[in-house]
Amino acid sequence: MPSSQAAPGARGAGVGPGGAEPEGPRWLDAAEMEAWLGLLGLVVELPQALDRQLRAEAGIGHVYYSVLAVLSAAPQRRVALQQLAVDTGTSLSRLSHAIDALEAKGWVARRPAEGKRRQVAAVLTQEGLATLQRVAPGHVAEVRRLVFDRLSPDEVRLLTAFTRKLRPSVASAG
Amino acid sequence: MPSSQAAPGARGAGVGPGGAEPEGPRWLDAAEMEAWLGLLGLVVELPQALDRQLRAEAGIGHVYYSVLAVLSAAPQRRVALQQLAVDTGTSLSRLSHAIDALEAKGWVARRPAEGKRRQVAAVLTQEGLATLQRVAPGHVAEVRRLVFDRLSPDEVRLLTAFTRKLRPSVASAG
DNA sequence: AAAGATTGAGCTTTCAATCTTG
DNA sequence: CAAGATTGAAAGCTCAATCTTT
Numbered sequence: 001m002p003s004s005q006a007a008p009g010a011r012g013a014g015v016g017p018g019g020a021e022p023e024g025p026r027w028l029d030a031a032e033m034e035a036w037l038g039l040l041g042l043v044v045e046l047p048q049a050l051d052r053q054l055r056a057e058a059g060i061g062h063v064y065y066s067v068l069a070v071l072s073a074a075p076q077r078r079v080a081l082q083q084l085a086v087d088t089g090t091s092l093s094r095l096s097h098a099i100d101a102l103e104a105k106g107w108v109a110r111r112p113a114e115g116k117r118r119q120v121a122a123v124l125t126q127e128g129l130a131t132l133q134r135v136a137p138g139h140v141a142e143v144r145r146l147v148f149d150r151l152s153p154d155e156v157r158l159l160t161a162f163t164r165k166l167r168p169s170v171a172s173a174g
Numbered sequence: 175m176p177s178s179q180a181a182p183g184a185r186g187a188g189v190g191p192g193g194a195e196p197e198g199p200r201w202l203d204a205a206e207m208e209a210w211l212g213l214l215g216l217v218v219e220l221p222q223a224l225d226r227q228l229r230a231e232a233g234i235g236h237v238y239y240s241v242l243a244v245l246s247a248a249p250q251r252r253v254a255l256q257q258l259a260v261d262t263g264t265s266l267s268r269l270s271h272a273i274d275a276l277e278a279k280g281w282v283a284r285r286p287a288e289g290k291r292r293q294v295a296a297v298l299t300q301e302g303l304a305t306l307q308r309v310a311p312g313h314v315a316e317v318r319r320l321v322f323d324r325l326s327p328d329e330v331r332l333l334t335a336f337t338r339k340l341r342p343s344v345a346s347a348g
Numbered sequence: 349a350a351a352g353a354t355t356g357a358g359c360t361t362t363c364a365a366t367c368t369t370g
Numbered sequence: 371c372a373a374g375a376t377t378g379a380a381a382g383c384t385c386a387a388t389c390t391t392t
Contacts, residue, residue, distance in 0.1 A: 015246055015303075015310040025311045025318070032322055035330045038337025039321065043217045044237070044263040045344045055362085061382080063218070072189055081353070089218040094383060096354055101381085118352060118391050129189075136189040137199045144199070146343050147213065148206055156209045159336065162329075163212025169320050170219045222384095229384085235360080255375070268361060270376055275359080292369050292374060 046146065053142040058135040063090060064098055065139065068107060068132045071124035078123045080113040089172065107131055220320065227316045232309040237264060238272055239313065242281065242306045245298035252297040254287040263346065281305055 028036055050062040058065065066088045071077050079087070085095045099122055102108035107128030113119035124132075151159065202210055224236040232239070240262045245251050253261065259269045273296055276282040281302030287293035298306075325333065 015243075015307050025314045027314060028317070028322070031327065031330050031334070035325075035333040035337070036317060036321070038334055038341060039220075040236075040240075041263055041341050042337050042344065043220045045341065045346060046213075046217045047221075048263075048346060049344045051362090062214075063382090066214075069189075082351095089215055089222075091384080092353065093355085093385080097382075100354095116352095120353065133189050140199045140201060143202070143210060147210070147340060148202070150339050150343060151209075153205065155336075155339075156205050158332065160205070160209040160212055162333065162336070163209070163216050165324050165329075166321060167212060167215050167219065169324060170216065170223045172219060172222060225384085237360090256373095265362080266375065267363080267377085271360070274376095290374095294375065 049146055050139075050142070054135070054139060057138050058131060060102075063088060063094075064102060065132075065135070067095070067098060067102060067122070068124060068128055069136075071108065071122060072129060072132050076123070077129070078111065078113075078121045080116060080119045080121045082119065084122055091172065102128070223320055224313075224316070228309070228313060231312050232305060234276075237262060237268075238276060239306075239309070241269070241272060241276060241296070242298060242302055243310075245282065245296060246303060246306050250297070251303070252285065252287075252295045254290060254293045254295045256293065258296055265346065276302070 047062060054060055054062055054065050067084065070084060070087045071079055081092065081095060081099070085092045088095065090098070099108055099110065102122075103110065105127075107125055109123050109125055111121050111123050113121035148156070221236060228234055228236055228239050241258065244258060244261045245253055255266065255269060255273070259266050262269065264272070273282055273284065276296075277284065279301075281299055283297050283299055285295050285297050287295035322330065
């Protein structure tokens with residue numbers, strides 16, 4: 001029993017290619033299972049690691065941090081909510097709640113989006129920018145420690161290629 | 175402005191290698207940033223995609239599914255909570271709450287762990303097994319659709335190697 | 349009616365505190 | 371006291387329903 005994340009259809013006493021399925025799906029073979037357990041472990045544990053560090057230093061998780069970071073990089077430090085939702089990989093509802101929380105901290109404000117008729121934009125406040133500047137160095141250091149310290153430049157390119165392959169299928173549907 | 179996840183230290187008007195930091199961290203270069211945005215997008219969106227499918231079919235998220243899957247693969251379909259926490263990449267507290275919920279559904283039961291003195295184990299019930307068997311095919315199909323349909327056998331091996339490199343640094347500390 | 353956005357309820361997760369047993 | 375486990379409160383997330391403006 002390897003110390004592992006859970007399988008999509010676990011073997012052994014449980015579910016899987018035991019011959020009983022009349023017209024089952026194609027189960028994962030050994031190599032696929034190993035890759036899947038690894039990937040699943042990563043997507044479960046990496047957010048937790050990021051959140052631990054950010055919560056300790058800034059009191060927010062990595063999704064909220066992403067909101068601040070995206071805003072800081074935008075012209076006028078202002079982004080329409082629709083676009084911000086896409087950029088941070090979250091639903092509009094989740095983003096709306098997140099903006100509530102960030103507004104309560106005084107780090108973000110809601111403003112009418114210019115140009116677009118009835119859209120709302122989020123703007124990074126001075127306090128929000130100051131917080132981001134305070135927290136960013138520690139966060140970058142953590143990202144280096146967790147990921148880039150372990151990868152060669154070739155592997156970094158390879159990682160980019162992987163995420164390009166996988167992300168389209170995974171992108172949110174709402 | 176690429177449609178992207180948030181940067182660890184965003185560029186432009188915000189935070190980053192602008193020359194103002196006296197003794198800042200090593201910021202991410204362009205290649206690292208691209209890889210990071212991709213990886214971050216993946217770890218944000220893949221769990222959401224898994225959860226959507228599983229919630230629609232089973233009313234649970236992928237972490238709860240993992241609990242059932244790990245149990246189903248274990249001898250006696252029984253695993254001590256400590257081990258189960260490691261296997262599913264969750265904290266003991268989170269697991270305890272999760273077991274509460276799965277117990278309420280009748281899919282899991284708590285039992286004393288045999289051998290170990292004061293440990294508790296989770297056991298998969300018949301109903302839990304039946305649920306897993308009902309749900310697993312759809313889940314495997316989704317995992318194929320999201321991931322393995324897009325990867326060659328070589329890429330699957332490469333993915334395994336990647337997760338081996340990255341997971342140790344990321345593994346939970348609490 | 350439809351797009352953009354918000355809301356509220358219910359569930360999940362986190363963190364710190366607590367309980368329990370050896 | 372320490373390991374194993376649970377608890378409760380606060381915060382976050384999801385889903386469906388709702389509000390608002392065009």
